[in-house]
Amino acid sequence: MSQSANPIGVGFDFGTTNSSIAIARPDGQVEMAQFAYSGGVTEAFRSLLYLEKLRERTRTTIRSWSGPTAIERYLEADEKGRLVQSLKSFLTSRTLVSTEVFGRQHTLESLISLIIRDVRKEAERQFEMPLRRVVVGRPVRFVGSDSDADDLFAQSRLETALQAGGFEEISFEFEPVGAAYHYESTLDHDELLLIGDFGGGTSDFSLIRVGEAVRKRGRSADDLLANDGVGIAGDSFDARIVRHLVSPALGDGTSIRSWDKVLPVPTWVYRKLERWHYLSLLRGKETLDMLQSVKAQAFEPDRIAALLHLIQNDLGYRLHQAVQQTKCALSLNDAARFQFEDGEAYIEASVTRAEFESWISEELAAIEGCVNRIVRSAGLQPNDVDRVFLTGGSSFVPAVRRIFERRFGAEKISNGNEFTSVARGLALRAASD
Numbered sequence: 001m002s003q004s005a006n007p008i009g010v011g012f013d014f015g016t017t018n019s020s021i022a023i024a025r026p027d028g029q030v031e032m033a034q035f036a037y038s039g040g041v042t043e044a045f046r047s048l049l050y051l052e053k054l055r056e057r058t059r060t061t062i063r064s065w066s067g068p069t070a071i072e073r074y075l076e077a078d079e080k081g082r083l084v085q086s087l088k089s090f091l092t093s094r095t096l097v098s099t100e101v102f103g104r105q106h107t108l109e110s111l112i113s114l115i116i117r118d119v120r121k122e123a124e125r126q127f128e129m130p131l132r133r134v135v136v137g138r139p140v141r142f143v144g145s146d147s148d149a150d151d152l153f154a155q156s157r158l159e160t161a162l163q164a165g166g167f168e169e170i171s172f173e174f175e176p177v178g179a180a181y182h183y184e185s186t187l188d189h190d191e192l193l194l195i196g197d198f199g200g201g202t203s204d205f206s207l208i209r210v211g212e213a214v215r216k217r218g219r220s221a222d223d224l225l226a227n228d229g230v231g232i233a234g235d236s237f238d239a240r241i242v243r244h245l246v247s248p249a250l251g252d253g254t255s256i257r258s259w260d261k262v263l264p265v266p267t268w269v270y271r272k273l274e275r276w277h278y279l280s281l282l283r284g285k286e287t288l289d290m291l292q293s294v295k296a297q298a299f300e301p302d303r304i305a306a307l308l309h310l311i312q313n314d315l316g317y318r319l320h321q322a323v324q325q326t327k328c329a330l331s332l333n334d335a336a337r338f339q340f341e342d343g344e345a346y347i348e349a350s351v352t353r354a355e356f357e358s359w360i361s362e363e364l365a366a367i368e369g370c371v372n373r374i375v376r377s378a379g380l381q382p383n384d385v386d387r388v389f390l391t392g393g394s395s396f397v398p399a400v401r402r403i404f405e406r407r408f409g410a411e412k413i414s415n416g417n418e419f420t421s422v423a424r425g426l427a428l429r430a431a432s433d
């Protein structure tokens with residue numbers, strides 16, 4: 001079966017944390033690709049990559065795994081390879097052209113393409129058709145973008161990765177517009193809709209007129225009133241948990257004695273620890289040597305020993321899991337425990353939701369500023385908005401939801417399909433072309 005003989009729309013959401021892919025059939029039915037792992041199946045394919053060096057008789061090769069199998073392989077391995085995540089957040093970086101893995105340079109695009117290729121192949125196997133034409137989501141503002149030029153640069157790198165991953169005809173759509181197409185498919189009337197999509201890397205907004213009549217008369221450019229976004233979302237919330245809870249337990253803020261002076265422990269290591277994609281880069285000899293000498297001079301050497309243990313054993317993924325667990329528990333409860341234990345690294349603490357909210361207050365203010373801006377830029381008042389649809393994993397954070405409840409009223413807020421709404425809507429958008 002060829003795709004061109006079949007007006008099926010394909011929507012692909014390459015997310016910072018999770019990716020998903022959907023097809024929309026001519027009758028409007030949407031199907032998500034499902035990805036198997038040892039615990040069952042999931043529609044949210046973790047956007048991470050695990051690389052291992054394999055020594056064959058005459059040469060050394062590098063093998064890669066992505067998604068849920070990457071995690072399983074990584075956890076099983078005695079000698080850990082390289083696990084990388086949140087790669088989408090590097091797309092705007094003009095300094096990160098390539099990274100060294102096992103002595104070989106790999107471009108960012110080629111690493112991302114390995115994830116994309118696996119998603120595409122698995123979806124093709126399930127849907128029993130080649131998927132070459134695709135509508136792909138992009139954030140309104142990529143992480144680290146300061147201008148439209150930065151966004152175009154990031155988008156063109158993503159396009160290169162998509163081509164290398166086997167897609168041939170690629171068009172882009174804003175991720176929140178994708179979510180709007182999904183929401184629209186549930187409507188029997190028209191609405192002026194505000195979408196808020198809160199992911200791992202970015203928070204994205206669109207103000208858009210949707211509904212049956214809009215669809216029937218044909219969508220016009222004027223129906224999309226405004227888009228806006230910020231490169232702040234779940235990963236930034238995690239970074240704050242690391243800063244306030246994890247790093248102090250690993251020696252951040254403590255001192256060393258150097259000759260007759262008392263000096264602070266260098267903070268740059270801890271700032272790197274806050275960003276998941278940097279942790280495995282700390283395993284270099286220079287950093288480890290520096291930390292060994294810090295440990296020898298430290299007032300609290302146990303904490304530095306715990307940090308060294310974490311870096312040497314590449315425990316970033318497990319630490320990330322512990323941080324995420326605490327964050328997710330705080331979406332449900334007023335307080336949660338944080339626990340991490342591995343050899344010399346033992347961290348246990350309790351944290352209240354109020355504390356967490358104070359740690360992320362700057363991020364919440366930036367998100368709030370963006371919401372105010374998008375409504376204002378369309379020349380509207382909050383009252384003019386009929387409905388607010390919140391989606392993406394970070395929309396579970398109660399403080400994020402409150403921003404909208406305060407402005408628009410709780411009764412106007414809907415949510416759902418947090419991890420799949422973008423891909424579903426992109427597929428519908430692709431089918432409507």
Ligand SMILES: Nc1ncnc2c1ncn2[C@@H]1O[C@H](COP(=O)(O)OP(=O)(O)OP(=O)(O)O)[C@@H](O)[C@H]1O
Binds near residue numbers: 015019235331393396
């Ligand atoms: N219950 C929860 N409470 C708080 N945060 C959550 C919850 N569930 C998931 N998250 C967070 O949601 C984020 C992932 O959401 P999602 O899959 O929508 O992002 P993404 O689409 O991969 O990223 P982006 O759209 O920014 O590229 C992660 O930061 C994760 O920790």
Ligand SMILES: [Mg+2]
Binds near residue numbers: 013015016175422
């Ligand atoms: Mg997303």
